Amino acid sequence: xxxxxxxxxxxxxxxxxxxxxxELQPGERLAEVDLATRLGVSRTPVRSALTQLASxxxxxxxxxxxxxxxxxxVQELEDVFDLRTTLEPRAAALAAGNATAGDTAELADLAExxxxxxxxxxxxxxxxxxxLNRQFHDRLSTLAGNSALAGALxxxxxxxxxxxxFHTYDxxxxxxxxxxxxxIVAAIRAGDAVWAEAVMTxxxxxxxxxxxxxxxxxxxxxxxxxxxxx
Amino acid sequence: xxxxxxxxxxxxxxxxxxxxxxELQPGERLAEVDLATRLGVSRTPVRSALTQLASxxxxxxxxxxxxxxxxxxVQELEDVFDLRTTLEPRAAALAAGNATAGDTAELADLAExxxxxxxxxxxxxxxxxxxLNRQFHDRLSTLAGNSALAGALxxxxxxxxxxxxFHTYDxxxxxxxxxxxxxIVAAIRAGDAVWAEAVMTxxxxxxxxxxxxxxxxxxxxxxxxxxxxx
DNA sequence: TGTCGGCCGATTGTGTGCAATCCTCGGCGG
DNA sequence: CCGCCGAGGATTGCACACAATCGGCCGACA
Numbered sequence: 453x454x455x456x457x458x459x460x461x462x463x464x465x466x467x468x469x470x471x472x473x474x475e476l477q478p479g480e481r482l483a484e485v486d487l488a489t490r491l492g493v494s495r496t497p498v499r500s501a502l503t504q505l506a507s508x509x510x511x512x513x514x515x516x517x518x519x520x521x522x523x524x525x526v527q528e529l530e531d532v533f534d535l536r537t538t539l540e541p542r543a544a545a546l547a548a549g550n551a552t553a554g555d556t557a558e559l560a561d562l563a564e565x566x567x568x569x570x571x572x573x574x575x576x577x578x579x580x581x582x583x584l585n586r587q588f589h590d591r592l593s594t595l596a597g598n599s600a601l602a603g604a605l606x607x608x609x610x611x612x613x614x615x616x617x618f619h620t621y622d623x624x625x626x627x628x629x630x631x632x633x634x635x636i637v638a639a640i641r642a643g644d645a646v647w648a649e650a651v652m653t654x655x656x657x658x659x660x661x662x663x664x665x666x667x668x669x670x671x672x673x674x675x676x677x678x679x680x681x682x
Numbered sequence: 683x684x685x686x687x688x689x690x691x692x693x694x695x696x697x698x699x700x701x702x703x704x705e706l707q708p709g710e711r712l713a714e715v716d717l718a719t720r721l722g723v724s725r726t727p728v729r730s731a732l733t734q735l736a737s738x739x740x741x742x743x744x745x746x747x748x749x750x751x752x753x754x755x756v757q758e759l760e761d762v763f764d765l766r767t768t769l770e771p772r773a774a775a776l777a778a779g780n781a782t783a784g785d786t787a788e789l790a791d792l793a794e795x796x797x798x799x800x801x802x803x804x805x806x807x808x809x810x811x812x813x814l815n816r817q818f819h820d821r822l823s824t825l826a827g828n829s830a831l832a833g834a835l836x837x838x839x840x841x842x843x844x845x846x847x848f849h850t851y852d853x854x855x856x857x858x859x860x861x862x863x864x865x866i867v868a869a870i871r872a873g874d875a876v877w878a879e880a881v882m883t884x885x886x887x888x889x890x891x892x893x894x895x896x897x898x899x900x901x902x903x904x905x906x907x908x909x910x911x912x
Numbered sequence: 913t914g915t916c917g918g919c920c921g922a923t924t925g926t927g928t929g930c931a932a933t934c935c936t937c938g939g940c941g942g
Numbered sequence: 943c944c945g946c947c948g949a950g951g952a953t954t955g956c957a958c959a960c961a962a963t964c965g966g967c968c969g970a971c972a
Contacts, residue, residue, distance in 0.1 A: 458745050458925065484954070494927045499954090503730050507737035509833070515688045516933050516954055531830040538831070542768045600761040601768070603739070604834040688955065714924070724957045729924090746924060746963050 459493050463501040466491055471510050471521055472610075482511060482519040509610055526664065533660035535608050537653060539601060540589070544636060544652040545645040546596035555595055556641045562588045563633040570618070570630045578618040585618070588633060617659070620666035628658050689723050693731040696721055701740050701751055702840075712741060712749040739840055756894065763890035765838050767883060769831065770819070774866060774882040775875040776826035785825055786871045792818045793863040800848070800860045808848040815848070818863060847889070850896035858888050 467487070470476045482502065484495045491498070506513045513519045524532075551559070562584055570581045589609070593602045621629065632655040639647035697717070700706045712732065714725045721728070736743045743749045754762075781789070792814055800811045819839070823832045851859065862885040869877035 460925075461745070483952095495954090496926050496928090500729070500733055500925095504733050504737055507734050515691070517935090518954065528829060531828040534828055535830040535834060538768060538772045539834075598761040598764055599758060600765040600838055604765060604769075604837060607834065607837070608830055690955080713922095725924090726956055726958090730955095747965090748924065 459497040460500045463497045478523040480521050537656040541649040541652040543596040544648040548640045548645040548648040559637045625662045690727040690730045693727045708753040767886040771879040771882040773826040774878040778870045778875040778878040781870050789867045855892045
């Protein structure tokens with residue numbers, strides 16, 4: 453069942469990694485020959501990879517004008533969070549009805565480790581936290597048992613800023629976020645879909661509030677924003 | 683703002699049209715040279731188009747084994763409808779808060795024409811109805827003003843069977859469906875997001891009931907897919 | 913007779929060349 | 943001084959050629 457590895461698939465993975473890690477910054481021009489020499493392949497798999505990443509929503513391609521890493525406006529970021537606020541609670545509710553004891557244990561383990569590396573102090577590591585968070589939500593998405601829902605979610609979460617966002621959390625929001633994961637596990641263990649859905653909704657709204665604030669701070673010249681610096 | 687027309691984009695549109703119209707049937711093999719000669723281009727834009735359609739979810743590509751039109755199991759169909767039941771009501775609610783009088787008039791016109799061509803009788807034309815229905819939901823999705831939501835929805839609606847489904851409606855369900863559209867317009871005109879959301883939810887559940895029944899009838903030997911994992 | 917192994921046609925994956933298009937920069941006119 | 947216009951360089955879009963891989967057929971052997 454292992455996906456055969458072709459130059460194209462490797463190029464896709466490499467580019468996605470570069471973009472998600474931020475080594476290719478939003479708005480940056482992606483010249484085909486440049487990437488090709490950099491990755492040691494010809495232009496053909498690079499082109500193929502770019503079109504694929506384009507439909508994943510990671511790059512924008514304008515005919516005859518090349519590809520660029522997607523840039524996110526505050527509006528689009530809010531849109532993504534609104535979408536996630538619609539989808540993730542549904543996934544949590546479905547997961548609450550499907551999870552076995554083993555599944556719940558896995559989620560509990562993840563949530564516990566997140567508290568470990570996420571709590572303020574010397575052992576805090578926000579990059580590890582981000583990875584665990586991704587695993588947690590992925591696991592939940594899979595547990596929901598709806599492939600279409602999972603696909604829609606994975607498309608929405610790709611926004612690089614979403615994946616590397618814990619650095620922007622203030623202490624109170626971060627504590628809430630960690631507590632949410634633990635509570636979601638509790639709701640799922642209890643098989644309570646309504647409870648899981650409600651906590652996940654709160655989780656998303658909390659994340660959205662942090663995110664939007666950070667994005668506005670990062671775009672100080674953003675037009676027409678009533679709340680700005682103090 | 684018009685997208686420049688390249689061979690690749692034309693090929694994408696042509697293939698999508700062929701698949702959605704059913705001229706390329708689910709499971710059918712898509713040989714590159716065959717499509718290339720058929721569309722009068724070389725293999726390069728065809729390959730590019732296929733990868734793009736693959737990430738739109740219309741074709742499956744297996745490395746070294748070519749592309750096929752996607753096939754839909756009953757389970758996946760139910761998943762798509764569950765997803766739409768999550769997304770469309772949200773879109774309707776957002777649209778209710780955004781629609782201008784002009785928007786409402788357009789939607790009302792569409793709904794009225796749908797009643798015209800959808801009602802049983804000599805003037806019934808289910809293919810036109812399907813097209814109007816697509817326009818109606820597209821319009822609503824745009825009115826919601828959330829590009830991420832619109833993207834997720836367009837991905838979910840692509841299932842060919844979803845677009846050509848009115849032929850499977852029984853009379854009562856079809857009447858309900860037509861009435862739903864009219865009622866959604868009324869809710870939007872009133873700016874009542876809760877109302878719009880509720881009617882849309884009913885609309886989706888009605889459609890799902892028809893669809894699943896039809897699909898099960900078409901796949902009488904479908905085994906219990908409860909443990910399906912893709 | 914059933915199964916295994918290797919050959920061969922067909923199809924996809926990749927590299928490269930050429931034409932078309934776009935962006936930049938310098939020159940000219942208002 | 944500013945804006946328009948055209949030439950040149952650079953980059954993408956497309957086509958074709960070659961290499962790699964897959965699936966099926968046929969024959970040999972147990």
